[in-house]
Amino acid sequence: MAREAAAPGRTAGKASAPSGHHHAGARGGGGDLWSEIMASGGGGGAARIGVVYGRRRAAQEASRPRGAVDVRGVAAGEKRASFEPSKRTSWNRSLSIRGRESILFAPGTKIQPQQNPCRAQKRPPKPGNRVKRTFGGPPDLKKEKAYFEEVDAFELMEESPSPKNFGTWARGMEQNYIVHDLSAILERWKISKLAKFAASRPLFDIMETPVVPSVRSDCSLHDSHRTPEKDRGSRTNPMRRTIPSGLSDKTSIFTSFSELKIKEEPDDSSIPSLSAEAMTAFAQLLLVCNQSAPITLAEAFSTYCLYSSFNEDVHGNSTPGSIVKLGEGTFGEAFRAGSTVCKVVPFDGTSLVNGETQKKTEEVLEEVLLCLTLNNLRADRGDNVKENSCHGFIETKDFWVCQGPYDPSLICAWEDWDAKCCSENDHPNDFSNEQCYIVFVQADGGRDLEKFALIDYNEACSLLVQVTAALAVAESACEFEHRDLHWGNILLDRDETQDKNHTMGFTLQGKNMCTRTFGLNVSIIDFTLSRINTGDAILFLDLSTDPALFEGPKRDKQAETYRKMKQITNDYWEGSFPKTNVVWLIYLVDIVLQKRYSTFTSKDDRELRAFKKRLAKYDSAKDCLTDSFFCDLLLSDEDAQPSTA
Numbered sequence: 001m002a003r004e005a006a007a008p009g010r011t012a013g014k015a016s017a018p019s020g021h022h023h024a025g026a027r028g029g030g031g032d033l034w035s036e037i038m039a040s041g042g043g044g045g046a047a048r049i050g051v052v053y054g055r056r057r058a059a060q061e062a063s064r065p066r067g068a069v070d071v072r073g074v075a076a077g078e079k080r081a082s083f084e085p086s087k088r089t090s091w092n093r094s095l096s097i098r099g100r101e102s103i104l105f106a107p108g109t110k111i112q113p114q115q116n117p118c119r120a121q122k123r124p125p126k127p128g129n130r131v132k133r134t135f136g137g138p139p140d141l142k143k144e145k146a147y148f149e150e151v152d153a154f155e156l157m158e159e160s161p162s163p164k165n166f167g168t169w170a171r172g173m174e175q176n177y178i179v180h181d182l183s184a185i186l187e188r189w190k191i192s193k194l195a196k197f198a199a200s201r202p203l204f205d206i207m208e209t210p211v212v213p214s215v216r217s218d219c220s221l222h223d224s225h226r227t228p229e230k231d232r233g234s235r236t237n238p239m240r241r242t243i244p245s246g247l248s249d250k251t252s253i254f255t256s257f258s259e260l261k262i263k264e265e266p267d268d269s270s271i272p273s274l275s276a277e278a279m280t281a282f283a284q285l286l287l288v289c290n291q292s293a294p295i296t297l298a299e300a301f302s303t304y305c306l307y308s309s310f311n312e313d314v315h316g317n318s319t320p321g322s323i324v325k326l327g328e329g330t331f332g333e334a335f336r337a338g339s340t341v342c343k344v345v346p347f348d349g350t351s352l353v354n355g356e357t358q359k360k361t362e363e364v365l366e367e368v369l370l371c372l373t374l375n376n377l378r379a380d381r382g383d384n385v386k387e388n389s390c391h392g393f394i395e396t397k398d399f400w401v402c403q404g405p406y407d408p409s410l411i412c413a414w415e416d417w418d419a420k421c422c423s424e425n426d427h428p429n430d431f432s433n434e435q436c437y438i439v440f441v442q443a444d445g446g447r448d449l450e451k452f453a454l455i456d457y458n459e460a461c462s463l464l465v466q467v468t469a470a471l472a473v474a475e476s477a478c479e480f481e482h483r484d485l486h487w488g489n490i491l492l493d494r495d496e497t498q499d500k501n502h503t504m505g506f507t508l509q510g511k512n513m514c515t516r517t518f519g520l521n522v523s524i525i526d527f528t529l530s531r532i533n534t535g536d537a538i539l540f541l542d543l544s545t546d547p548a549l550f551e552g553p554k555r556d557k558q559a560e561t562y563r564k565m566k567q568i569t570n571d572y573w574e575g576s577f578p579k580t581n582v583v584w585l586i587y588l589v590d591i592v593l594q595k596r597y598s599t600f601t602s603k604d605d606r607e608l609r610a611f612k613k614r615l616a617k618y619d620s621a622k623d624c625l626t627d628s629f630f631c632d633l634l635l636s637d638e639d640a641q642p643s644t645a
């Protein structure tokens, strides 16, 4: 995670109705396009149905001081617990108490206005976004069919010892992206969540639970959940068949958060019919990864790296060639492997990594769901025309569940990077044989903004319009808020082959548009803090359990932006507040201004300052896109030159 030099920060503007639509007819009737989009009332928000399940990390985690040594690893005989102080001291990298959360929608329940009754007065108005997609109702047989096909495929795979195409050092093949059946994955995940909840309560209790309105009636939400337990029992039995049919009758009972007072470890035997159908998070993760068991990091990387006989370890064993570390974050190490980037994130262990508690399997699974949902915004997979699509989010090509110590080739790449860039992370050489990792295989998005020098004002404009358009599309499609869009999480790639009129296509609420790229391709990464509404569930991170995130230095742009978000959300992180995207856009303009590119004229500076001032008025990235700043940068589809998407 990057840090920003101190400079006067702005206070987030009070939420107000969007005003000043200065986009007075961006080329070729852009005005009409915009008036249609704006008149449609904001488009997207995903179906908001009755809340049936939520979880929250244990509050006691919050009391552990930052950087304090977690001795649980020692008690558990975990190799990696260290009593040395963590290298990580940055306020903004200490995320030890974070936990991804989810709210699941009950099938068949009605869309509810999103409100936290205790704070409803203070919160900005919810945009009237709605998506066409609805959930619940009669059973979706297509989904079930897809599900069982996938289960059958998995069972077949289990019989075969060689899932996927790994395992030979010499293979060195480029792997195409894997097509995931997102709806089947979500369905499975939902069933498991519900079963876990159901298993935590005696059967009679559930059956007698009256159906209550799904809007929470008090603030008990905040103390009604517990940290989900690890799902490692699944290791020996990674696959349990789930039978979705008939579940909806039972699940419709669970419609209130206030009913979710889960106090003990779920007892799987209490409701056999549900728990037997549910898969553990670990088994689900394996299934998403198309694996029957974890593999080693070396095996995963060998899928993407060309074999090189020059890459041998001290024992003469061949190792994957061309692995270079590209960057690091609090949770992950990013390596280039062939033409892909593999982000390696340890999970589920009890030892601290980089001074932080490791993510739990469920959190990893939910981050995977988030990546897949964003992948779904991409338009180039032969799908039908999409209501909202863009290419602004990094493409996740695949995932792997790995286990064992760090591979020597990765340690080598890590040490090379450390020698040059001075890593803030712990040396990865003492992970145990049991350590699990999730490997996110992504497209190579280029260099992050922290390290990238924009050549001129046009490139700065291209950066701003592409990020704004991507956020606007994702807002509309799935109420997406990135919530951590610092300069380490925006990647830029200069494509010398693009001419100056090159454009990048996107679709916002059914309208095809293009952004001018000026030869720059922008990708947004790192969805760890992001909030998304998949239609089945809201996935978010409860940042109220991480007060230190908001205690960064005064006037530090990034620290101020977290504080602005807190102000906007009023610490109600499950809520939809697209204004959080706006404050990151303001941060981005600040970064561009602060970098003081030598080629910027004073007029360019003035333009940017005026734009930044206007941004404070907007309530969402979609609103920001109407600003006059983007007039010459946004084209309607008909006016565009041949574009990338």
Ligand SMILES: Nc1ncnc2c1ncn2[C@@H]1O[C@H](COP(=O)(O)OP(=O)(O)OP(=O)(O)O)[C@@H](O)[C@H]1O
Pocket: 001, 002, 093, 326, 327, 328, 329, 330, 331, 332, 333, 334, 341, 343, 394, 442, 443, 444, 445, 446, 447, 448, 488, 489, 491, 525, 526, 528
């Ligand atoms: N797909 C990619 N292409 C190129 N570089 C990448 C890619 N993904 C990550 N990186 C590099 O690795 C760095 C860390 O990645 P990322 O931000 O995803 O990790 P993280 O642990 O989630 O970080 P954070 O501390 O912000 O939560 C990035 O800043 C970037 O330099």
